[in-house]
Amino acid sequence: MSPEGKRLFNIVVLGFGFMFMFTAFQTCGNIEQTVIKSFNNTEFHGSGYTSMAIIYGVFSASNLIAPSVVTVIGPQLSMFFSGLLYSGYIAMFIYPYTWSFYTASVLVGIGAAVLWTAQGNVLAINSTDDTIGRNSGIFWALLQFSLFFGNLYIYCAWHGHVHITDKDRQTVFISLTVISLVGCFLFFLIRKPDPEPTAPSEQSQSQSESSESFSAASSPDVGLCSQALDAFGKAFKMFGTKEMLLLSLSIAYTGLELTFYSGVYGTCIGAMTRFGQDAKSLIGISGICIGVGEILGGGVFGMLNKCNRFGRNPVVLLGLITHYVAFYLIFLNIAISLLEFKFGCKIRLY
Template sequence: MSTEYSNNENQTLLNTQYRSVRSGIFSRKRHWKNLIVLSLTFLFCFTAYGAIQNIQSSVNTSNGLGFLSLAIVYGSLMLSSLLAPTVIKYFGAKWTIVFATLCYCIYSYANFFPSYAILIPSSFLLGFSAAPLWVAQGTYLTTSAIQLSELINEVPEFVISRFNGVMFAFFQTNQIWGNILSFTILDAGTEDQKPTNVSSCGSQSCGAPIESNQPSPGKNEVQLLFCIFSVSGMLAVFLSICFLDEQPSATTRIETDTGSSLSLVLSTVRLMGNFKLFLLIPVFVYTGIEQAFIFGDFTKSYITCTQGVSAVGLVMIAFGVSDVISSLICGQLEKITGRIFLFCLGSVVHTGLLVYLYVWKPNQQAEWQLYIIAVGWGVGDAVFQTQCA
């Protein structure tokens, strides 16, 4: 009985959404133009942020400023998730994307002057803008896909899936382009320089001040890198303002389908009564922890500590490529094996790598192992990111 009620309720919700966007106000070409603009906006925005995130704990080492910055970003992101529907309700999907990408730009500019007074407030600002950005992206993309499906008389789910595929094909490459820039520029500033003391690298770095063990890139190189990332971020803002069409129906849909933030909190609490969903909470928590480890601890304690900060870009390119390919494979493999098998696979891969990283004592000659670990971690990350969706 409860399943039948749930199905009827979902169908009613879908019908309401489809009616709200039934009148496709754009041509077919214009829908695809908006999709490409949205994809490029996210590519430019996260090319900058992704690369900054990778080197944050290695460049801003004073009193753990880089670590603290990332912790604040993801902590405030968690809080902003409850406010995202309300933000989109009042500003609409397009302008939420514009304001949020601008906040990412501010974070890039803040790294020109890395201090607690500047970087920490900008980390809060970025974190609180991140959830509205992603919810607005999903709202805009889904609304556009439904409008196009009505226009070409095709099943909406197929068009939504196609749009998501194009969007994330662009987005997932941000780890490649940003890290290529990071390696090329920082390597010029640390040429022929290697860390002189690797005794406190790897698992031994816990609680150890390793910044003295590593050569610092030149200030000019770091400034140039952040300058390029800031320009990339501003390109994202420019694209979203000038070329992304506003869709009034997206705002209407938010108004009819979402209530206040309090209603959203109460709905979330009610969902906790579902035992299967409750069991997923540790998985959701782990996905945040494992990304914090690869972007923060692994880059600083294993890559920068043994190879220098310029090597972070190259190793993380391997992680990004592995993540992209594995995400595509997992999407197809799930139809054959089911999600339980993939969750077990991802858990085994990450557990094995964590055990190895704990007992392994990295050195300056152990460069190829870093690439293998990055590729393996990308496989596990792809499993958890795709199967939790």
Template sequence: MNNLFGIDSGTTKVIYMSFCFLVLYSASQTFLNMEKTVISSINDDNEYFEVDGYNILALDYIIYGVSLWLGPSAINIIGLRTCMTAGALIYTLFFSSVLVEKAWVMYAFTAIGGTGASLLWAAEGKYLASNSSAEVISRNVGIFWTFYCSSSIIGNLYSFYILQGKKYLDRGSRNLITYSLTAIGGVATLFFALLPPAEKNETEDKKLQKVSPLKELKTTWKVFKTKEMIILAVTFCYTGLHQAFCSGIYSPSIGFTLQFGNRSKQLVPLSGVFLGLGQVIGSCWQIMQGKRLSKLRWGRRMVLTTGIVAQLISFALIYINIPPSAVFGNTTESAIIRSNIFIAIFCSVLLGFGDGCLNTQNYSILAILFPNEAAQSCALYSFSKSVSVAVGFFLATFFNLYYQIPFLAVMAIFALISYIYADMCTFKKCNDQNNISTP
């Protein structure tokens, strides 16, 4: 893949990997967005099926977060391509487990799915960094995130068509959606198996083979204890809480708001479509402004501030537009204002835009802070985020929207402050290194 269409080899490989994620997460994002709704409908049909969608999602992210500590060691042993291929296969098995409609099967495959996701994302961070120089890392992160976010649009559009006019989700519709998503996951696994080697791994992987898994784990712990990683942990934790809210809590809450009428269940994937659209807009904006932002010392801070402001606006609108009990299940309760579909979908766009800004800038600052520990830093970022996602889903089983939204708003402000401080430290650190290297 050398200089295809005038694009350098590293960027071409990033685009191919991004396409693989687009295919896989066209299935996965749709499944996660609808899982609470699907499980709730199974509970309605089968009184002996006692599974809570939020608990399943929380367990998935807990296993994922714990497994991430072993991600760099797995990469060292079996390689980047094998890690991503295995992760895609395991994750596909995870969301096909809904077909069985047995509680123990769902919990077992949830644990397996979390392990698969950890292999996938730890390898993704390393592959992205290995194919990107410091000058193009922000652009390549933006490219990857644009592909990844587009997956939410594609899968949810299909579900939107299947659920047209449905107030309740029947078994036939559930199975049709799940079979389709499983087939897409299988195709994605084949694409991952054809992933080309990373730019830097031909020379570096030979050296990495001499590094024991225990030493990899020690390196991960060393990165975890750095001042910058501790400061950024606040931002990473908020990113996880926000991801839980926008990907698995908010969209089902729209579907549970029966004041929207017979279209309520169809609005769940529609919310996912516009969530993905917001993420794509956020990523594309950063790609187009990439060179200009990279020249500004406050470029990353400006992007994150814009994203956080968009999220705060969405929180305020959701607070008045969606009834507080909608987070738990079907409700005829009224919101502060008469629930409006257009406001609900607009909030999905704002949430997605903010999410795109958060994730791209988190990856960008890690690539600059830890260029030689890309696998470790990305694994720790995903670990912090996944634990927070699990906490977000766990809290959703107890607290309604009127408690969740103010908590998220406060965390958003703290996340922005922490990121700005860490970015200022990064800028100072880069200046000090430049002064030392200048004769």
């Protein structure tokens, strides 16, 4: 296999690994609050919203140490062990306890920081300036298919179920745990990329850098502690730059939006009495539509950004308008359902 073919293979494997893992995890996040409300165990007092707050809070803080972890053990093992933490969080729902629920939330937050840092490392060392756009698109498309497959499974499994029994819950989460573990082990198929054919001196340097980036060195002379501290210092220094401080405002908002559509909105749909027996299964349909929107949106906005001669402002404006329309429709849907529940009558908009 040619060096470029090996790199492309690595990107595809990376995408499939994340697709399997997040087929499980995003589906878990979409349904967990609905599942928790159906628990028959009166000793469990956990909240899906509290869990998500813990996960993303720890995720944010752990990003400062994640580069050091990836530097020490390498991106491949970083993704594998982080994936195991994701699988453990999902498996916890098979026999849930409050203490294990929140402990797993903390561990997933740490694992998420390491996982996404390692993913960026693998994507970078398997791409060039000419292929980074293509490779990012391949990875993004495969990742977003996770929303389609996982939520399709939920729709089929819960169609017509008004209450989620313990057996229903265990069947779903055993399946999701297995799917997540498949994604973890796929990371071992990623191979160290070959350097591009260049001048002898450049080739030797490129190959050395690629080898050091892909896997942790086994010799004690490599100075892993020094590399880890250096990575931590660079991450902390970058956080204080003007660009990152400005971006942090947008990043903080996207975090709020992610929390809403990945956990809150699905729970709202599952609790709507107007949907009757289909309410629980419609959580899956909602997730499928979100996944389709992610794939189409990524493709459309990617093409607009590439072909647009007027800069990024028209693309951002189109995204803003789409954003407003989506949340206005969500407001109509949820607000009307609340009013119907309060007054006990049907409300028509036509």
